[in-house]
Amino acid sequence: MSEITLRVNGETHTLDVDPSTPLLYVLRNDLGLRGPRFGCGLAQCGTCTVLMDGRAIRSCNRPVSRSTGEITTLEGLPEDGELHPVQQAWIDEQVPQCGYCQNGQILTAAALLSYSPSPSDDEIREGMNRVLCRCMTYYRIQSAVKRAAEAMAEGEDR
Amino acid sequence: MSGGRSVPKAVNDALARWGGTTSRRDFLKTSGLFVFGLSGAGAVGAGRWGYGTEPSGDESSEPASYPDPDFLQLDSWLVVHEDGSATFYVGKTDGGQGTGTATQQMMCDELDLAFDQATVVMGRTDMTVDQGGSGGSDAIERDAMVGRRIAAEARRVLLEMASERFGVPVEGLSVSEGVISLRDDPGRTVTYGELIGGRRFDVALTGGNINATTGVASIKPVQDLKLVGQSIPRYDIPGKVDASLEWAVDVRLPGMVHARHVRPPFAGATLVGIDESSVRDVPGFIRVVSEGNYVAVVCEREEQAIEAAERLVVEWEKPATAPFPASDHLFDYMRGAERVPGSGGRGAAQTQGDPDGALASAATVVEAAYDIPFHGHTAIGPAHALADPSDGQMTIYTNDMKPYSHRTGIAEFLGMDPEQVRVIWMEGPQLYGRTAADDAGFEAAYLARELGRPVRVQWMRHEETAWDTKGPAFAIDLRGGLDADGNVVALDYQGRIANYAHVGYNQARTVLIAQLMGFRPERPSPGGARGPDEMYYIPNRRQETRAVRFPLAFETPLRTGNLRDPNGPQTTFAGESFIDELAAAAGADPVEFRLRLLRGATDDDEAFRRARSIAVVEAAAEAYGWDARPSPGTVGSGRVLTGRGIAYAYRARTTIAVIAEVEVDRETGRVWVRRMVCAHDCGLVINPDSLESTIQGNLLHGISRTLYEEVRFDGEKVTSVDWRTHPTLTHMDTPERIDVVMVNGDPNPDRPDLRPYGAGEPSHRPVPAAVANAIYDATGVRMRRLPLRPERVLEELGAAGL
Numbered sequence: 001m002s003e004i005t006l007r008v009n010g011e012t013h014t015l016d017v018d019p020s021t022p023l024l025y026v027l028r029n030d031l032g033l034r035g036p037r038f039g040c041g042l043a044q045c046g047t048c049t050v051l052m053d054g055r056a057i058r059s060c061n062r063p064v065s066r067s068t069g070e071i072t073t074l075e076g077l078p079e080d081g082e083l084h085p086v087q088q089a090w091i092d093e094q095v096p097q098c099g100y101c102q103n104g105q106i107l108t109a110a111a112l113l114s115y116s117p118s119p120s121d122d123e124i125r126e127g128m129n130r131v132l133c134r135c136m137t138y139y140r141i142q143s144a145v146k147r148a149a150e151a152m153a154e155g156e157d158r
Numbered sequence: 159m160s161g162g163r164s165v166p167k168a169v170n171d172a173l174a175r176w177g178g179t180t181s182r183r184d185f186l187k188t189s190g191l192f193v194f195g196l197s198g199a200g201a202v203g204a205g206r207w208g209y210g211t212e213p214s215g216d217e218s219s220e221p222a223s224y225p226d227p228d229f230l231q232l233d234s235w236l237v238v239h240e241d242g243s244a245t246f247y248v249g250k251t252d253g254g255q256g257t258g259t260a261t262q263q264m265m266c267d268e269l270d271l272a273f274d275q276a277t278v279v280m281g282r283t284d285m286t287v288d289q290g291g292s293g294g295s296d297a298i299e300r301d302a303m304v305g306r307r308i309a310a311e312a313r314r315v316l317l318e319m320a321s322e323r324f325g326v327p328v329e330g331l332s333v334s335e336g337v338i339s340l341r342d343d344p345g346r347t348v349t350y351g352e353l354i355g356g357r358r359f360d361v362a363l364t365g366g367n368i369n370a371t372t373g374v375a376s377i378k379p380v381q382d383l384k385l386v387g388q389s390i391p392r393y394d395i396p397g398k399v400d401a402s403l404e405w406a407v408d409v410r411l412p413g414m415v416h417a418r419h420v421r422p423p424f425a426g427a428t429l430v431g432i433d434e435s436s437v438r439d440v441p442g443f444i445r446v447v448s449e450g451n452y453v454a455v456v457c458e459r460e461e462q463a464i465e466a467a468e469r470l471v472v473e474w475e476k477p478a479t480a481p482f483p484a485s486d487h488l489f490d491y492m493r494g495a496e497r498v499p500g501s502g503g504r505g506a507a508q509t510q511g512d513p514d515g516a517l518a519s520a521a522t523v524v525e526a527a528y529d530i531p532f533h534g535h536t537a538i539g540p541a542h543a544l545a546d547p548s549d550g551q552m553t554i555y556t557n558d559m560k561p562y563s564h565r566t567g568i569a570e571f572l573g574m575d576p577e578q579v580r581v582i583w584m585e586g587p588q589l590y591g592r593t594a595a596d597d598a599g600f601e602a603a604y605l606a607r608e609l610g611r612p613v614r615v616q617w618m619r620h621e622e623t624a625w626d627t628k629g630p631a632f633a634i635d636l637r638g639g640l641d642a643d644g645n646v647v648a649l650d651y652q653g654r655i656a657n658y659a660h661v662g663y664n665q666a667r668t669v670l671i672a673q674l675m676g677f678r679p680e681r682p683s684p685g686g687a688r689g690p691d692e693m694y695y696i697p698n699r700r701q702e703t704r705a706v707r708f709p710l711a712f713e714t715p716l717r718t719g720n721l722r723d724p725n726g727p728q729t730t731f732a733g734e735s736f737i738d739e740l741a742a743a744a745g746a747d748p749v750e751f752r753l754r755l756l757r758g759a760t761d762d763d764e765a766f767r768r769a770r771s772i773a774v775v776e777a778a779a780e781a782y783g784w785d786a787r788p789s790p791g792t793v794g795s796g797r798v799l800t801g802r803g804i805a806y807a808y809r810a811r812t813t814i815a816v817i818a819e820v821e822v823d824r825e826t827g828r829v830w831v832r833r834m835v836c837a838h839d840c841g842l843v844i845n846p847d848s849l850e851s852t853i854q855g856n857l858l859h860g861i862s863r864t865l866y867e868e869v870r871f872d873g874e875k876v877t878s879v880d881w882r883t884h885p886t887l888t889h890m891d892t893p894e895r896i897d898v899v900m901v902n903g904d905p906n907p908d909r910p911d912l913r914p915y916g917a918g919e920p921s922h923r924p925v926p927a928a929v930a931n932a933i934y935d936a937t938g939v940r941m942r943r944l945p946l947r948p949e950r951v952l953e954e955l956g957a958a959g960l
Contacts, residue, residue: 097254
């Protein structure tokens, strides 16, 4: 065990854990967060996604000692009490079925739109491709990404 | 307690709480066992309470007890609170298809409440009547219809109470959104909350079984329903988007520890010994638990348990006989294996007319063999459960879709009184059938009893993919005869299914832990399947399906259990591909050919299945813009070939036709389903948007099973263990356009008793055949073995000289 400092959703946490512990278990079991979930432990499915310094990363096999950036989980995505436009688009398009993977879908979409604000259909497919959904909500996800992109563009025009 | 023998204690508590007679603080004080979860419970709607409900025993005396809610008491189903809102107790679970929201719509409609004046509690064995949980696409067709009758009865009782209060006959009253008013004096009103809020109805219901439960009130004619038919947003979605919903995977209890498993590395292996010293230095290590061939490691923290399970040195002995053939030889094995006598279940063998005679005299005979591999549920989140053994009771937190059999199965397995066991269903990864969620709950409960502490179990990815139950493989041989005019005169369907020792749901002797400990059912279920479900008129036909068995029937990672629309996609792949082969042999357009077969007879059944089959085939063709011509089309010379194919089926009383449009890249072998049309008739539609979402999921899951999914194994173990070795559909593979056409092909769709039929699974089954038929249309090459990964497509195209 050793002392680890994490920045999560704007707060600093100091924890006494083995530095090789995957970030996922610290977020879930020590910080009580529900957004990132265990899917494969192999960084293949995206269910455990968090944002680190704005980039979507997989928390299931990243040691907590290498998680030194500013981490944002699904819980931390809303700003000033308002859902992120991607979250709102997910509700408007009624995207989730079981919803287990949607943490990774939403955060990956948010990261995608932050560096590619008006992606083409192909860019959405490619940008989202490594996040799996076994309810196969992909069709609605892709619609929701477009809707969110439009909402964010309108928001900037205002 | 007055009235019924067993209105759930929790319901009485709820009434008391809502009535203000028990403060939240008192509630917390008496709860004893549970100190969490109350806040999370509010995530999906005000008034929804969480997991902190106390059992009926108090801390000092008897063990906790959770008697069955009595389904013949109105109060077990429905509570009206002082503010006029209602809680509905539904013994079902919602796997993300929106059955909770739809049930709420139906019950609010009967009760004359606005949608957001009610909440639904689902799948808690101590609080909701035993409607069996999910399965069979029956939540709306059967169980929510019971809910409608209960809500109608509550409305009747409330109107009578108002009638008495005002001294006006019921006919002189009207009701809207929980407010009853006098027709002649609309200013005089009384609310449901004022009439009964916080108190019990004490009304007995009748019915010989739970599905027949009813009061004396009639349900409303369809034309009077206001919420039914509206696309009301699902109540569970906001909490799934902002991470506020507490799932089974999220529950944490004080003193909880974590377990992980070590599974036999070879199917049928016997445990020889465990070297516990290999893990004693793992921080947080508590114990290795093993019995028979079942091995688990328990640690304080989750990542410690994972590490300990990886490091534990276990010696295994391989079985003397290979447990099963390698997947490369599966279909040869199945065709050569003896068919288990008497297997196949109801409808396994049916004959009409003289198929052999008609084939012998047919102008053209077509023969084909179809192969479908084992498929996994392969949930995105591996199986998990948390079991709490405190105070002589056992509480299991799970996403298992059948909490009631989970409870009785676990009670039987542990030798506990079922009243000492309760199962709390919470949201989780998808529930498409008999998943390893069944197994994980038994494992958690067993370990919790062994440790005397709450134990949380989660399977790792390799376990989930390799050891979850499988949808069975099929080898299907078909022969068909055409007369000189291209009419189908005979059809012979011979199926073999690898479904011996089918595990059923939550059976105390077939769950994985029981099998590994050496328990065996008295008689293995032989498993089986009918042939494809269609309404074609073919005068001479035979359908027969029998099970074949592998050397290893138990403790096998190829144990079979229900997977979404069990057997439907497999049998329909063969049946509807073969109809397409016959259409091609007859030089007929595939749509026209099917319509001719559907119109061959003129009689129909009580659900108008023949008329509704014609309706969906016609609607799909129209929505797609189908141009009538035989398949294949002109096979182009370019790199990418395009084509379209149709398949049709019914499941129970729901009819479906699916058209797929594909692109086949003949250099890479990649198939992309560019467009899909689904015409769908499930009778009365409760929530169109939610239904469309469910259908979209069915279609895409069907494409995934067609193009990618296959459980692979060598002669000793399953080798599909992760998302690389078990690929699934991705964003890149998603169609660019999906059209869902909701049809109501009832010849009299305006009848007042128009019913909803099941919609959770039916649209899954035509997909593989529609895709394969489209590939044939594009290339002229018939794909008869799934999956159609690029390497197989290239191989088939190459064999055909393309």
